[in-house]
Amino acid sequence: MPLKVLAFALGIGLFQQLSSLPEGITALSICLLSVLLAYRRQWLVFAFFAGWLWAGLFAFWHLTHTRLPAALEGQELAVQGSITSLPQHDERKTRFDFKITKATEGVPTKLKLSWYHPQQPLKAGQRWAFNVKLKQPHGLLNPGGFDYERWLFTQGVGATGYIRQPEQAQRLGQETPLQNITVLRQNIADHISAFTSLRYPGFIKALTIGDTTDISAEQWQVLRKTGTLHLIAISGSHISLIAGLIYLLTRWMWARTPLLQTSPQRIAAIAAIGIALFYALLAGFTLPTQRALIMLSVVMISLLWQRHIQATQTLAIAMGLILLSDPLAVLSAGFWLSFLAVALIFFMISGRLAKPNYWVGVFKIHSMMAFGLAPILLCFFQQISLISPFANLIAVPVISFLIVPLALIAVLLLSVAPSLAHLLLSAVDFSLAQLWWLLTILAEWPYAVVTGITASTFAMGLATIGGLVLFMPRGLPGRWLGGILCLPLFFNAPKPLAPGSLRVTLLDVGQGLATVIQTTGHVLIFDTGIKFSEHADSGQSVLLPFLAQQGIQHLDGLIISHGDNDHIGGTAAVIASYKPDWLYTSVPQLLPGYAPQPCVQGQHWLWDNVEFTMLSPKPAGFLTENDNSCVLHIKTANGSILLTGDIEKTAEAWLVDSYGQALKANVLIAPHHGSNTSSSSEFLQRVAPEVILIPSGYRNPFHFPHPAVLQRYQAQHANWLNTADQGAIQVDISAAGTKTTPYRAQAGKYWQALPTETIHQN
Secondary structure, three states, X not given: OHHHHHHHHHHHHHHOOOOOOOOHHHHHHHHHHHHHHHHOOOHHHHHHHHHHHHHHXXXXXXXXXXXXXXXXXXXXXEEEEEEOOOOEEOOOEEEEEXXXXXXXXXXXXXXXXXXXXXXXXXXXXXXXXXXXXXEOOOOOOOOOOOOHHHHHHHHXXXXXXXXXXXXXXXXXXXXXXXXXXXXXXXXXXXXHHHOOOOOOHXXXXXXXXXXXXXXXXXXXXXXXXXXXXXXXXXXHHXXXXXXXXXXXXXXXXXXXXXXXXXXXXXXXXXHHHHHHHHHHXXXXXXXXXXXXXXXXHHHHHHHHOOOOXXXXXXXXXXXXXXXXXXXXXXXXXXXXXXXXXXXXXXXHHOOOOOOOOHHHHHHHHHHXXXXXXXXXXXXXXXXXXXXXXXXXXXXXXXXXXXXXXXXXXXXXXXXXXXXXXXXXXXXXXXXXXHHHHHHHHHHOOOOOEEEOOOOOHHHHHHHHHHHXXXXXXXXXXXXXXXXXXXXXXXXXXXXXXXXXXXXXEEOOOOXXXXXXEEOOOOEEEEEEOOEEEOOEEHHHHHHHHHHHHOOOOOXXXXXEOOOOHHHHOOHHHHHHHHOOOEEEEOOHHHOHHHOOEEOOOOOEEEEOOEEEEEEEOOOOOOOOOOOOOOEEEEEEOOEEEEEXXXXXXXXXXXXXXXXXXXXXXXXXXXXXXXXXXXXOHHHHHHHOOOEEEEOOOOOOOOOOOOHHHHHHHHHOOOEEEEHHHHOOEEEEXXXXXXXXXXXXXXXXXXXXXXXXXXXXXX
């Protein structure tokens, strides 16, 4: 069975690599082939194709029945329903999941909504009627970045949007009984927040009710560096731990009562499943907790039946049940990490004759986990933690046997004994403080994390096998070969650019600008995108993952064109992580702590036979901040590119008068995101671009790029690409010419919004 289930999983996984849904004839051919294989009893190959077909059927249904029709995008629609998640608050808006009970035909059942500046507190479980504007699932798409569209797809979210005319919104009647658990989670969150003396309420909420919204970006970074992310998100380890403790306690108590008609083992198994279900519901019954519940239930049901099931059989049954209920689970890192982690633990503890020292054994297990899970971590997160075994050696027992049990007991006592609950939460908070002090010290080690490894799937597979070989029992001949199998993982660095070549990547940051410029041996960033909220910005979520994915360790320079939030928003995160050698900006007064230098006309430098020249602002400056944007011209022997910030027609006219033919560039980044106040005909004629890159957000409120601007681009016979359609756009200028690579067309999957065209050609 294990091999057949694994083949079934591989078939599902292969389907998820498709860029578009297959044609009907392809699906029919696979179906007929599966029937033939079943007839010939080729069950292993049959399981593979059955997984492929099941994934296809599920994906087709998901996309046709749970996604907003394009015709309803942008329309104002009346909906009724309930808030099904703990609302997330920032200084501008509140975000929440909303389950529809009444709406226009075609509106999906599950929405993710934003309510800007709500006038009353929004709580989980509340029922509302209001008007919304919706759009199909769409997210930023960048190399190394978080795939928001994939996440929405796996969560079953069919549309995102915001509340229109909030003054007309109506609060409906009481919550239904099925929403009581959601209300309970909200009450627990409110109680924890009310204890203002707690220093780590975000971690306590995460470990008890699965709410991670109060964990800061800096705290997430420490968790990533130390390899302890899995300890904060409620997962299989937490649920299994609590269920295991309840199982042992119940069996011990039941064995000492006169009611022995029923086996203590069976009663304990029922109690363990019950508490696991309650904990999963308390954590929001998310997909990871559902997977953990299924895995645990398989083990406990075998105890109820009093059947001995091998570890591999248990894993196979659990994996099969999960994939039958949700084939999209293979898109989650948690799915692979959960099963591989359990398999590695079984591998380490089974068949060993010698019994090692306890701490040596625990350390070997954590080391094995670090090596064995490295390929999955690299695939999903582009980094691995070298200090993970040391950090987990302390953090796992502290969180598992001290912090989580005390926190859950405190939660249960909140309503009946708030003073005792507060005392327990204070003890939990104190323990977290000591643990956090240690994790912070470990995370500050310069070599704590390895990034920039972009290995192939083949190399990752070899490394996984190599890790298993390295941890085979002592005395097995050829264990050293495992190390050789791991080497391809670390020798797959991207080929460096040739001298005189230039690579410019316009990242997808929504309605903003962030550009990474690379030569043979230097890296420059031009603008850093948007600060979305106090805890989120483009620097942290887009630029840093991209730089890590590219293997960039040093930043030579940083240019901030001007002070608008959509250009300066990610600066702090970039500087904190990379500390560039210098910083040019037109607004040095906004960056006083970073030793900025003003960008002015005439600044010039040469990197690897690539010439950089600052064309503007002029020494006397302009009247508006947009026109005072830094304008950078980059020239190679084979082509050039012009970066313009948010300049408008006044600055454009001055550039035309000042530079004439020297303004020419075959690639132009559209001034001011395609606003009609920019991209004048005279400016476009003088620059004479062949390709124009437009940094704008999907269905942005400014309706950029303006239709009149696109007409001027067309009149110039220029091709243009928009990040809203294409995701990140990479431009390579070399002896081979100018090559433009849109990331959405290159790496897109069937669940993602497809670009309207590969390139708008004239």
